[in-house]
Amino acid sequence: MSQPFDIAAQPWQRFVFERRERVLYAIIDSGHRMNGVDEPMHEEFARLFTALQRDDASDIVVLTARGRAFCAGGDFDWFQAQVDDPARFRAITWDAKRIVSSLLELEKPLICRLNGAAAGLGASIALLCDVIIADETALIGDPHVKVGLVAGDGGALIWPQLIGYARAKELLMTGEMLTAARAAELGLINYAVPAGELDSRVDDMVARIAANPKWAVRWTKTVTNIxxxxxxxQTMDAALGWETASNYLHDRREAVAAAREKRAPRLSGD
Structure with missing residues (x-):
């Protein structure tokens, strides 16, 4: 007989795990207050949701983070490395597809406890969760375009499904960040609550879901995600292909340089 699978026994650099009976907290913890996505975090996100599915001691997962932000998008040192060597960007596209596909295939209810800013891939991951409960001071948005990239790693997929194409395209093309209150008003997330109420609201949602028969809940979610x-x-190969292409452009290099140098970009249109 095989040994029970324990996610916390696996090697992780950017995640820690806490158990509360049959509820598992998966916590982003990069050691940096903004939890920017670097290469180790991206690789770990690509195997996280499969590992969460396999974990034998949990029925419900809460995804959250330590630090000031939930996950504030790509780390700019990593961005610069990808600009300098585009092969490094091309090499992550298979993992990028795995992040989205494995998240959507996870049968266990997945609640996002959005403790702070979520941007880019961080926002996509939050929005692909089943229920999103946010600190009302948090910001959420997909500013891929501001760093010269196509919103190919999940943003162009999930935003239109949540708030419709007109609003989604406006926000994806401007890269605007929304307050949690505005995001809840638009239907992008479920709830924006005062920081002092975040844990109690998450606990309440967990209890409401856990009060129902486990397999009815899991398979209802599975059918809804089909x-x-x-x-x-249908879309992720093309989305990531266009995002990879955008990483080769002059304005991508300039946008990253400008952000690192804290100045306005001098865009050429190329």
């Missing part, structure tokens, strides 16, 4: 999984299968 259209999203089909849409991801």
């Amino acid at each position: 259209p999203l999984r089909a849409l991801a299968a």
